[in-house]
Structure formats: structure tokens, C-alpha cells
Amino acid sequence: MASTNCWKCLVRPSASSSPYALSSTQRLAAFSTATALLATGRAPANSKQKPKTPNMKAKGAARSLRIKKKAPVKTGRPPAPGERKAMRKRIVLSNTNALEVQGLQELSPETMVDATMVGKVVTIPGPVIDQLRVVEAFKNNQSWDLFRSPSMLVRDETVTLSKKMLDAAAAKKTSSIVLSGPRATGKSMLLLQAMATAFTKGWIVISIPDAKELATAVTAYTPLPGTTPLQFSQNVYTATLLSQIGKANAAILSAHT
Structure with missing residues (x-):
């Protein structure tokens, strides 16, 4: 008698008769995604394990006190336009607490070309101080506030420069002089001495x-x-420069008008 499974094997093999049939456990394992999820570090969707939060403080650990800082309160009026620049360029030319040095000679064209005055200090006359202040010859890094009245030291370069200026004026020629040198070597002071002369x-x-x-x-x-x-025109700077020229040379210009 023929087996009933012979006809069934041609249509659908039964689970018990086919050697290649998979059990229910094997079928679930074949389609499981646990291995792939574990390889990427993610937990399965049906897992009840809570994800770990990084940088969690342990229970009872000390907590830092956070105080919200208040914005600084601005008091007083803001500086007016140009006020900071004026304070930065502010120069004090006298110190009433400093002792007055007796016996100083006043600056003059003769003392500036005298070789015997090298190494000596001369004081600047009052009217010349006002003229030098107008043309902004004084600099705030020259320590003028350490002395009772503005004075300066006569150097070899001072005598040489003054002689060249006076010789050019006597010959009625134009003399072009360029001052060069490292920083803080006295170039601005030498220009001040030339203007004072x-x-x-x-x-x-x-x-x-x-x-x-x-x-x-x-x-x-x-x-x-x-x-x-x-090209560009600097009208404000030009007006300021003309005003300085007029104030510093008022006595000379008024004599020729």
C-alpha cells in the first residue's frame, strides 16, 4: 500500500518528513535582530533595560552653587565724542610739588648753537611753551609732569640741527633734514627743540x-x-591745521597783514 506522504511530498513536504525543515525555534533565531543591535551598541526595541545617561552624578554627590550674575549697572553719562582722545592726549607740563631748579638759562638761538651748552639743561620761555602746546609738540611719554617747568637737555644733535637751520636761513636756502633712528631715541624731542628754536x-x-x-x-x-x-579731501583736519597755524604764529602773521 502506498504511503500518503508520497503524494504530499510532491506538493508540500511535511515538517516531520522533510530533512530540511526548520523548527519554530530555529525560524525565530534566523530572523532575530539582536546580534546586529548588539554589534552597534543599541538595545533591542522590546528590551526593558533603561539607557544609561552619560556624565550622571552619583546620588549624594556635591553640587556646585550657581548664582546668576546681574548685568553691571551703568552709572554716569557716557563719554562725549572725542573726549577719550582728548584725555589720552592730555599733557601736564608743570608739577607744583617739584622743586624749582635755580640758575637755569632760558632757551635762545644763541644757546642752541653754543657747543659749550652740550650736556646742560635749559628752560623753555613761557610764550614759547604756549606756542609749542598749540602745535602739539609735547608728547605724553616725555615725562613733563616730573618738573616744575618744562626744561630740556642740550645734546650734540641739538647743536648740529640748530646750526644747519640758522645757516640755511642766513644763506636764504631751503634745507631738507630727515631725522631717523630707533624707537625712544629722542627724535620727537629733537623736533621740539627745532621748533622752539x-x-x-x-x-x-x-x-x-x-x-x-x-x-x-x-x-x-x-x-x-x-x-x-x-582723490579725497579732509576738510575737518585742514580746518584744524589752519587754526593751529594761526594761533601759534599769531604775532608774526598779524605783523604782515
């Missing part, structure tokens, strides 16, 4: 205190139409 001689002095202001766009400027290449 010119004021004592009654010459007109035109001074540009800081040439960087003409090229760094720190002053107001306007383009000039129709110029190729384009």
Missing part, C-alpha cells in the same frame, strides 16, 4: 603732529568728484 627766531612754524592720521582714515574725508585717480 624757530619760534625764538620769529619764524612761522607749520607742524603735523601725527602724519598717520592723514592716511589711516581716522579723520573725516570726502571724495573729490572728477578726479582720476579718485
Whole structure:
């Protein structure tokens, strides 16, 4: 008698008769995703294990006190435009607490060209101090506030420069002199001595205190139409410079008008 499974094997093999049939446990294991999830470090979706939160403080650990800082309260009025620059350029030329040095000679064209005055200190006359202040010849790093009245030391370079200036004036020629040297070697002081000599001689002095202001766009400027290449006009700086020239040389200019 033929077995009933012979006809069934041609259509669908039974689980018990087929050697390649998988059990229910094997079928679940074949389609499980636990291995892939464990390889990536993620827990299965049906897992009840809570994920660990990194950087969790242990129970009972000390906690830092956090105090919310308040914004600083601004009191007083803000500085007016140009006030900070004026304070930065503010120069004190006298110190009433300093002792007065007796026997100092006043600056004059004769003392500035005298070789015997090298190494000696001369005091600047009062009218010349006012003129030098107008043209901004004094610098705030020259320690003028340590003395009772502005005075300066006569050096070899001072005598040489003064002689060249007086010789050019006597010959009625134009003399071009360039001062160069490392930083903090006295170039600004030498220029101050040259301007002081010119004021004592009654010459007109035109001074540009800081040439960087003409090229760094720190002053107001306007383009000039129709110029190729384009040029600019610094009207505010020009007005200030003309005012300084007029105040510093008022006595000389009034005599020629």
C-alpha cells in the first residue's frame, strides 16, 4: 500500500518528513535582530533595560552653587565724542610739588648753537611753551609732569640741527633734514627743540603732529568728484591745521597783514 506522504511530498513536504525543515525555534533565531543591535551598541526595541545617561552624578554627590550674575549697572553719562582722545592726549607740563631748579638759562638761538651748552639743561620761555602746546609738540611719554617747568637737555644733535637751520636761513636756502633712528631715541624731542628754536627766531612754524592720521582714515574725508585717480579731501583736519597755524604764529602773521 502506498504511503500518503508520497503524494504530499510532491506538493508540500511535511515538517516531520522533510530533512530540511526548520523548527519554530530555529525560524525565530534566523530572523532575530539582536546580534546586529548588539554589534552597534543599541538595545533591542522590546528590551526593558533603561539607557544609561552619560556624565550622571552619583546620588549624594556635591553640587556646585550657581548664582546668576546681574548685568553691571551703568552709572554716569557716557563719554562725549572725542573726549577719550582728548584725555589720552592730555599733557601736564608743570608739577607744583617739584622743586624749582635755580640758575637755569632760558632757551635762545644763541644757546642752541653754543657747543659749550652740550650736556646742560635749559628752560623753555613761557610764550614759547604756549606756542609749542598749540602745535602739539609735547608728547605724553616725555615725562613733563616730573618738573616744575618744562626744561630740556642740550645734546650734540641739538647743536648740529640748530646750526644747519640758522645757516640755511642766513644763506636764504631751503634745507631738507630727515631725522631717523630707533624707537625712544629722542627724535620727537629733537623736533621740539627745532621748533622752539624757530619760534625764538620769529619764524612761522607749520607742524603735523601725527602724519598717520592723514592716511589711516581716522579723520573725516570726502571724495573729490572728477578726479582720476579718485582723490579725497579732509576738510575737518585742514580746518584744524589752519587754526593751529594761526594761533601759534599769531604775532608774526598779524605783523604782515
